[in-house]
Amino acid sequence: MTIGIRTALAADRDALGALKLRSSLAWGDHVEELQALAEAREVPATQLPHVAVAEIAGKIVGFVTVLPADAATHAELEDLFVAPEAWRQGIGGMLLAxxxxxxxxxxxxxxxxxxxxxxxxxxxxxxxxFVKTVATDLAPAARLQKELP
Incomplete structure (x- = not known):
């Protein structure tokens, strides 16, 4: 199995949004809230240049969005999603790298x-x-940070 990584294209936007929602719903947590939350099913067009897509045989199986933050020395990992059928195959680790x-x-x-x-x-x-606990639309979450070499 060969996993390719490339920058997202405008034509990928619907597929990325669908994958994001499907992946989010796969655990069965917050189902009604996620289905009602527009941002749970979309990747903003303005973020596409910052989205890396993972593909197997031309099929999108995951993506990650990393954005430059306000501080010049910090970036923010906005989204990292892998299609549920592709979980546990190392795709998340490749996207994180x-x-x-x-x-x-x-x-x-x-x-x-x-x-x-x-x-x-x-x-x-x-x-x-771990840095601190933050509020999100769905539940409290952890703010985490990594020093980059």
Missing amino acids: EAERRARAFGARTLGVVAGERARSFYEASGFR
Whole structure:
């Protein structure tokens, strides 16, 4: 299985939004809230240049969005989603590595993310450290940060 990584195209936007919602709903948490939340099913067009897409045989199986933050030395991991049928195949780790690479290309020395309880251990296993608890539309979540080499 060969996984390709590329920058998202405008034509990918609907597929990315559908994957984001499907992945979010797969755990069965906050189903009604997610279905009612417009941002749970869309990737803003303005973010597309900052989105890396993972593909297998031309099919999108995941994506990550990393944005330069207000501080010149910080970047923010906005979204990281993998299609449920592709979970546990290393795609999330590949996308996270791509996010870190892109953040360093921005000149960032730190990468931040807000992670729900289910995702927190994934990020911590990758070197992110807990900063504080923050409120989100759905539930309290952890703000995590990683120092980039």
